[in-house]
Amino acid sequence: MKIKYDKTIWWKMCREKLKREYQERGITSCELKFDGCMKDFAMSFHHRHKRWWYINKPDLLGYFNQTVLTCASCHQKAEASTELTKYVFKTLRNDNPEG
Numbered sequence: 616m617k618i619k620y621d622k623t624i625w626w627k628m629c630r631e632k633l634k635r636e637y638q639e640r641g642i643t644s645c646e647l648k649f650d651g652c653m654k655d656f657a658m659s660f661h662h663r664h665k666r667w668w669y670i671n672k673p674d675l676l677g678y679f680n681q682t683v684l685t686c687a688s689c690h691q692k693a694e695a696s697t698e699l700t701k702y703v704f705k706t707l708r709n710d711n712p713e714g
């Protein structure tokens with residue numbers, strides 16, 4: 616029997632993995648630094664793609680190249696704009712978009 620992870624638990628595990636990886640890379644505050652940036656306040660991960668994109672590739676949710684670390688303010692701005700998100704990932708994660 617294949618155990619299917621609950622989505623919430625899966626993301627929690629991915630987040631723990633990412634947190635460790637960002638720590639190891641020395642990234643500990645918001646990477647976007649838009650106007651009104653809150654630096655290390657209410658930080659979370661902003662993904663390269665919308666959630667539905669990861670449905671059939673759940674492993675990618677926990678990949679460094681699929682995420683940037685953001686404060687609450689910058690996350691909101693990036694989330695609201697596909698163009699801005701594209702730009703952010705091109706600038707900060709200039710690499711294979713699938714990776």
Ligand SMILES: [Zn+2]
Nearest residue numbers: 645652686689
């Ligand atoms: Zn910020």
